[in-house]
Amino acid sequence: MASQRTLGPLVLMVCLPPLTYYFYLCLRDFGGALVLPRSAADLHDLAARVPPPTPQALALYGGWVVLQVLLQVWAPGQVRQGVPLDEGSRLAYRLNGWLSFWVTLAVVAAAVGAGVLSPTAAYDEFGSLLATVNLVAFALAAVLYVQGRRAGSTTDDPIRDYFMGTMLNPRLGGLDLKFFCESRPGLILWVVFNLSFAAAQHQRHGTVTLAMLLVNAFQFLYVADYFFHEEAILTTWDIKYERFGWMLAWGDLVWVPFTYTLQAYYLVDHAPELSPAATAGIVALNLAGYVLFRASNIQKHRFRRDPEAPVWGRAPEYIRTTAGSLLLTSGWWGIARHVNYLGDLVMALAWCLPTGFRHPLPYFYVVYMTVLLLHRERRDNAVCREKYGTDWNAYCRKVPWRILPGVY
Numbered sequence: 001m002a003s004q005r006t007l008g009p010l011v012l013m014v015c016l017p018p019l020t021y022y023f024y025l026c027l028r029d030f031g032g033a034l035v036l037p038r039s040a041a042d043l044h045d046l047a048a049r050v051p052p053p054t055p056q057a058l059a060l061y062g063g064w065v066v067l068q069v070l071l072q073v074w075a076p077g078q079v080r081q082g083v084p085l086d087e088g089s090r091l092a093y094r095l096n097g098w099l100s101f102w103v104t105l106a107v108v109a110a111a112v113g114a115g116v117l118s119p120t121a122a123y124d125e126f127g128s129l130l131a132t133v134n135l136v137a138f139a140l141a142a143v144l145y146v147q148g149r150r151a152g153s154t155t156d157d158p159i160r161d162y163f164m165g166t167m168l169n170p171r172l173g174g175l176d177l178k179f180f181c182e183s184r185p186g187l188i189l190w191v192v193f194n195l196s197f198a199a200a201q202h203q204r205h206g207t208v209t210l211a212m213l214l215v216n217a218f219q220f221l222y223v224a225d226y227f228f229h230e231e232a233i234l235t236t237w238d239i240k241y242e243r244f245g246w247m248l249a250w251g252d253l254v255w256v257p258f259t260y261t262l263q264a265y266y267l268v269d270h271a272p273e274l275s276p277a278a279t280a281g282i283v284a285l286n287l288a289g290y291v292l293f294r295a296s297n298i299q300k301h302r303f304r305r306d307p308e309a310p311v312w313g314r315a316p317e318y319i320r321t322t323a324g325s326l327l328l329t330s331g332w333w334g335i336a337r338h339v340n341y342l343g344d345l346v347m348a349l350a351w352c353l354p355t356g357f358r359h360p361l362p363y364f365y366v367v368y369m370t371v372l373l374l375h376r377e378r379r380d381n382a383v384c385r386e387k388y389g390t391d392w393n394a395y396c397r398k399v400p401w402r403i404l405p406g407v408y
């Protein structure tokens with residue numbers, strides 16, 4: 001049993017980093033085509049293309065992390081209490097992400113304007129940054145493991161402990177490592193990468209295409225929205241329940257900025273034709289997804305704060321559970337039990353469509369999000385069923401659809 005529980009983490013830690021390199025090499029060297037190595041020699045050739053970490057990438061990423069830490073620790077922002085921990089206490093979080101996001105962009109713009117940083121630096125160094133950040137993520141997980149050992153929270157399964165983490169809220173001085181890594185170094189880097197890819201397109205082809213502008217604008221909106229509503233992160237699954245180990249650290253630092261940027265990277269050297277009708281359709285799709293995502297999440301958030309406030313202009317309908325929580329059954333939450341995931345999926349599709357239909361690789365994001373959110377919905381459903389018992393069954397009868405009404 002212990003070995004089975006260890007096998008999954010091992011497979012993920014061995015396979016996921018090479019997958020991110022593989023995507024990068026497909027984009028950089030094969031025009032976005034998914035190359036299939038057919039022999040050991042092919043595999044060797046592919047491996048030989050993997051860029052090593054460079055001093056420049058180390059300096060860039062070191063500077064990046066230092067800037068993000070300084071902003072997290074020093075930038076002004078409201079201090080909010082997190083959800084109650086098991087022993088009843090609450091941790092304080094400084095919510096300065098919105099300011100940090102804009103200050104970071106201003107610092108990057110100033111560095112580019114002053115000629116200290118090339119506008120294409122992130123694009124030029126993408127491969128060596130990928131190598132560098134992988135090392136940082138593995139090292140961070142090792143630090144977390146050692147910290148867990150010292151705190152006596154490890155088990156007799158070191159691989160699983162390393163992968164899942166052993167502590168819920170590890171802190172270094174005033175820095176909450178999980179809260180920090182969840183957004184700052186990765187999410188903001190996602191936006192900076194995209195901007196750098198647009199600059200690279202301009203440098204290489206003398207233009208920034210409509211498709212590139214759309215992908216940049218859509219994803220910028222999503223990340224900016226995240227920081228604008230930063231308080232909501234305090235009640236997310238990751239912050240409330242997930243321990244901080246390799247899985248979250250690597251996901252936040254490597255997976256998000258290096259795979260969520262596939263579409264924009266692909267567009268550097270591809271210019272799919274977008275008719276006015278196609279453009280209007282894609283913009284409408286993104287806006288629809290965004291409205292669904294934002295409105296449903298905020299509706300639940302507000303309902304939990306004030307259960308009497310009107311929902312869509314009427315008194316809210318809900319189920320009062322014996323555990324004490326209320327489950328909203330009207331408004332967006334009367335349509336499907338995770339209608340917010342549907343919003344994310346609609347947006348994910350809108351972010352891929354501008355890349356055209358020549359290669360499947362830029363569609364990885366929507367496929368990945370579908371798998372992630374289907375799995376997440378099942379996991380959340382299981383947790384809620386255990387927590388709320390028959391009340392959850394009553395809720396499922398009242399709101400039978402999981403994500404997409406009429407289909408799933």
Ligand code: NDP
Pocket residue numbers: 235236237238293297300325326327328329333337338340341342344373376380384
């Ligand atoms: P949710 O915000 O959907 O939260 C689920 C929790 O909300 C449940 O565990 C339950 O918690 C509570 N809840 C469920 N139903 C109701 C109801 N009817 N009324 C009141 N409370 C209810 O989950 P996530 O944190 O997974 O997702 C948040 C957003 O982040 C989503 O839009 C998702 O798509 C997005 N996301 C994006 C990712 C990305 O990489 N882009 C990755 C993951 C998520 P309890 O009762 O214990 O309070």
